[in-house]
Amino acid sequence: xSQVTSSRANAPLLPKVKNIIAVASGKGGVGxxxxxxxxxxxxxxxxxxxxxxxxDIFGPSIPIMFNVEAEQPAIRQENxxxxxxxxxxxxxKLMSIGFLTPADAAVVWRGPMASSALKQFIGDVDWGDLDYxxxxxxxxxxxxxLTMVQTVPVTGVVIVTTPQKVALGDATKGLTMFxxxxxxxxxxxxxxxxxxxxxxxxxxxKYYLFGKEGxxxxxxxxxxxxxxxxxxxxxxxxxxxxxxxxxxxSGVTQDAFSALxxxxxx
Ligand code: ADP
Numbered sequence: 001x002s003q004v005t006s007s008r009a010n011a012p013l014l015p016k017v018k019n020i021i022a023v024a025s026g027k028g029g030v031g032x033x034x035x036x037x038x039x040x041x042x043x044x045x046x047x048x049x050x051x052x053x054x055x056d057i058f059g060p061s062i063p064i065m066f067n068v069e070a071e072q073p074a075i076r077q078e079n080x081x082x083x084x085x086x087x088x089x090x091x092x093k094l095m096s097i098g099f100l101t102p103a104d105a106a107v108v109w110r111g112p113m114a115s116s117a118l119k120q121f122i123g124d125v126d127w128g129d130l131d132y133x134x135x136x137x138x139x140x141x142x143x144x145x146l147t148m149v150q151t152v153p154v155t156g157v158v159i160v161t162t163p164q165k166v167a168l169g170d171a172t173k174g175l176t177m178f179x180x181x182x183x184x185x186x187x188x189x190x191x192x193x194x195x196x197x198x199x200x201x202x203x204x205x206k207y208y209l210f211g212k213e214g215x216x217x218x219x220x221x222x223x224x225x226x227x228x229x230x231x232x233x234x235x236x237x238x239x240x241x242x243x244x245x246x247x248x249x250s251g252v253t254q255d256a257f258s259a260l261x262x263x264x265x266x
Contacts, residue, residue, distance in 0.1 A: 012152070012153060013122055013123050013151060013152055014122065014127060014130075014133065014152060016127070016128060016129045016130065017051075017127060017129075017130045017132075017133045018130065018131050018132070019131065019132045019133070019155040019156075020132075020133045020135065020152050020153065020154050020155050021132060021133070021134050021135070021154075021155055021156055021157070021158060021188065021264065022134075022135045022137055022148060022154055022156075022157040022158070022185065023035060023036040023039070023134060023135065023136050023137060023157070023158050023160060024137045024139075024145075024157050024158070024159055024160070024174055024178070025137075025139050025140075025159065025160045025161060025170075025171065025174065026139065026140060026159075026161065026167065026168075026169070026170025026171040026172070026173055026174040027139050027140065027166075027167060027170040027171075028059070028139040028140075030139075030160055030161055030162045030167055030193055030194070031160055031162070031193035031194060031230070031236075032056075032136065032137075032139065032160045033054075033056065033061045033062060033065060033136050033240075034065070034193070034236060034240050034246075035158070035160045035191055035193060035230070035260070036052060036062075036134055036136040037052070037062065037065045037066065037136075037240070037245050038236075038245045038246055038247040038253075038257040038260075039134065039158070039257065039260055039261055039264060040052040040092045040132075040134050041090050041091065041092060041245045041247050041248060041257075042247045042257045042258050042260065042261035043131070043132050043134075043261045043264070043265065044090065044091035044092050045091070045247070045258070045261075046261060046262075046265065048131035048132055048265070049128075049129055049130045049131045049132075050091065050092045050093070050130065050131065050132045050133075050134070051086065051092065051093040051094070051095075051127050051130045051132070051133045051134070052092050052093070052094050052095075052133075052134045052135075052136065053095050053096075053118070053121045053122070053133065053134070053135045053136065054094070054095065054096030054097065054098065054136050055118050055121070055135050055136055055137050055138065055144055055148070056136055056137065056138045056139075057097050057109065057114040057117055057118070057138060057144065058109075058114070058138060059138070060096045060097050060098035061098075061240075062094060062096045062098065062136060063094075063096050063098035063099060064098075064240070064241070064243055065240050065243060065245065066087075066089040066090065066092070066094060066243055066245070067089065067242070067243025067244060068087050068089050068094065068099075068243070069098070069243075071087045071099060072099055072100075073085050073086060073087055073095070073099050073100075076126075081124070082124060083124060083125070083126050084120075084121075084124055084125045084126065085125075085126050086125050086126065086127065087099060090245060090248065093127060093128075093130070095121045095125050097117055111142070111143040112143070114142075114143065114144060115143050115144060115146075115147035118144055118147050118148060118151070119147060119151055122151050122152055123151070135148060135154075139170075140170070140173075140174070141173065141174065141177050145177070145183060146182070146183070149182075149183050149184070149185060154185045155186070155188075156185060156186040156187065156188035157178050157185045157186070157187055157188060158188050158189060158190075158191055158227060158264060159171055159174055159175055159178075159187065159189070159190050159191070159218075160190075160191045160193055161190060161191070161192060161193070161214070161215050161218060162192070162193055162194045162210050162214070162215075163192055163194070163195060163208070163210045163211045163212065163213065163214030163215055164210040164211050164214060165211070165214070167210075167214070168214050168215075168217075168218055171190070171218055172218065172221075175187060175190075175218070175222050175224075187222065187224045188224070188225070188227065188264060189219060189224045189225035189226060189227035189263070189264075190215050190216075190218050190219040190222075190224060190225075190226055190227060191215065191227050191228045191229075191230065191260060192213075192214065192215025192216065192226065192228070192229045192230070193215075193230045194209070194210055194230070194231075194232045195208075195210075195215065195229040195230060195231055195232075196208050196209070196212075196229075196231050196232070197209050197231060197232045198231060198252075206231075209232065215229065216229075225263065227260055227263045227264060228256060228257075228259055228260035228263060229256070230253075230256045230257070230260070231252065231253075231256065233246070233252065233253050235249070235251070235253060236253055239253075
């Protein structure tokens with residue numbers, strides 16, 4: 001539409017941000033926020049300057065996953081405008097609606113309000129120089145997706161899915177949406193999360209609980225790279241709940257998320 005074209009033609013909002021990468025999924029619960037958090041920290045461990053916007057306005061989980069639930073961002077005045085200082089944790093600058101609403105409050109917003117929150121997170125936050133700004137999108141398709149592409153030039157999107165049919169069907173819709181002309185965001189690739197399970201006492205066995213290689217087939221179908229296969233690991237769930245991303249502890253999960261960061265940076 002002309003609206004998209006005109007906003008894209010304007011001066012970029014974040015000239016000091018080199019790459020804006022969206023993390024999306026077709027449905028909830030597939031590990032999109034887990035992937036976004038660990039990818040952000042993994043990129044920062046490589047020495048990159050990283051920010052992460054929690055655009056999952058109706059179910060923000062970034063504050064929990066980074067153990068900064070009680071934090072409230074400071075605000076400073078600049079040329080009569082409010083500038084929000086992002087919360088920094090594990091080397092990543094963070095902004096989430098969760099910082100601005102009480103922890104247990106349900107956000108009952110209309111689409112336009114959620115969209116203006118995202119615009120604020122992009123335009124009114126002091127992101128400074130960044131190599132990567134990650135945007136953890138809400139699951140599915142929404143106004144937020146459209147707002148994002150109308151507000152900033154998105155470098156590309158990472159699609160997170162689990163391997164079972166119900167998840168792949170929704171991921172397919174997501175991939176198709178990003179290729180539609182009014183969205184038109186390059187797809188960096190697919191991450192297959194919960195790809196398999198390996199019990200500690202049987203380290204050479206892989207159990208494909210949700211089916212085998214569903215993410216790989218999806219990537220092939222859309223002719224995009226399979227960026228990573230993340231196993232089901234109890235410590236990934238535990239570290240999400242305790243707010244200490246799994247990639248910070250050495251082991252298989254660190255290797256998996258570091259490899260993912262490498263393929264995204266490529
Ligand atoms: P989404 O953002 O897609 O809704 P989350 O990232 O919030 O999903 O993940 C949903 C739940 O699954 C969380 O409790 C998270 O810790 C857990 N989880 C995600 N990925 C894995 C994994 N690879 N192994 C174990 N638990 C996982």
